[in-house]
Amino acid sequence: MSVPFDQMDGQIWFNGEFVDWKDAKVHVLTHGLHYASAVFEGERAYGGEIFKLREHTERLIESGRILGFTVPYGADEIDAACNELLRRQGFSDAYVRPIAWRGSESMGVAAQKNRINLAISIWQWPSYFDPEQRMKGIRLDIAEYRRPDPRTAPSKSKAAGLYMICTISKHAAEAKGYADALMLDWRGQVAEATGANIFFVKDGVVHTPTPDCFLDGITRRTVIDLAKRRGLEVQVRAIQPEELEGFSEAFLCGTAAEVTPVAEIGPYRFTPGTITRQLVEDYMAEVQPKRLAAE
Numbered sequence: 001m002s003v004p005f006d007q008m009d010g011q012i013w014f015n016g017e018f019v020d021w022k023d024a025k026v027h028v029l030t031h032g033l034h035y036a037s038a039v040f041e042g043e044r045a046y047g048g049e050i051f052k053l054r055e056h057t058e059r060l061i062e063s064g065r066i067l068g069f070t071v072p073y074g075a076d077e078i079d080a081a082c083n084e085l086l087r088r089q090g091f092s093d094a095y096v097r098p099i100a101w102r103g104s105e106s107m108g109v110a111a112q113k114n115r116i117n118l119a120i121s122i123w124q125w126p127s128y129f130d131p132e133q134r135m136k137g138i139r140l141d142i143a144e145y146r147r148p149d150p151r152t153a154p155s156k157s158k159a160a161g162l163y164m165i166c167t168i169s170k171h172a173a174e175a176k177g178y179a180d181a182l183m184l185d186w187r188g189q190v191a192e193a194t195g196a197n198i199f200f201v202k203d204g205v206v207h208t209p210t211p212d213c214f215l216d217g218i219t220r221r222t223v224i225d226l227a228k229r230r231g232l233e234v235q236v237r238a239i240q241p242e243e244l245e246g247f248s249e250a251f252l253c254g255t256a257a258e259v260t261p262v263a264e265i266g267p268y269r270f271t272p273g274t275i276t277r278q279l280v281e282d283y284m285a286e287v288q289p290k291r292l293a294a295e
Helices: 031-035 053-066 075-089 160-175 218-229 241-246 274-287 289-294
Strands: 011-014 017-020 038-040 043-046 094-102 116-123 138-142 180-184 190-193 197-202 205-209 234-237 249-254 258-265
Touching: 011 075, 017 075, 031 094, 038 053, 038 160, 053 075, 053 094, 053 218, 075 094, 075 116, 138 160, 160 180, 190 197, 190 205, 190 241, 197 218, 197 241, 205 218, 218 234, 218 249, 218 258, 218 274, 249 274, 258 274
Parallel strands: 138 180, 138 258, 205 234
Antiparallel strands: 011 017, 011 116, 038 094, 043 094, 094 116, 180 190, 197 205, 197 249, 249 258
């Protein structure tokens, strides 16, 4: 984006108040910055409505609980703040980012008395991947870092710290000319991309990894439901990297990525086919019912 995020116009909901965008600041000695004691959500608004807002809000609250803190606002209040902020920003289609974190009252690994802060920001964010390449299928590298054993990290929480290896992996992939990277898990099984879940197609059957060490995405669950509505068989299972050679189609899904076809993962090639294209259409119809109904 041409304007840095700290200099954009508008308002941010910050600890119960709407403040000017440029005034939404935290101190450099904020615990969440130093020790990653933060959880967040990524949501999208379509046609003035935030898709599955309550599910995202409930996951935010649960993510905080997993990290050992209580988000100091209830789901109704958070939902209302998101909807009012969307109205104030004047956007119809937009990205919504709530984040909760431990504040700057003390500095050290232990910070049980630090204030839990909550902020919500909304901005316009177009397609996560290059629109011209998206339907052709994007290219993925295979990441060096792996999703950790759930006994070593709170994998069911959308915790900021879990995205450190995602940033490293996406940067490395982009440096090689790829759009993203596929991450394996600590066992060497297929897990997810750096910010999206992954699906494969073989002989009319949809396959996706079991989310036992990575986030079971809200978009992922939506896509599974859409596939089943189409009468497609969906297998949620462990997937080995060598199986990629036998899949005909592949696609990513996530709030930011929506449903994005994949043409390449390392040495493996895929062709965006009927099932992938159908699920792209079905997903957009699911998130934009009012818009499509009016056309």
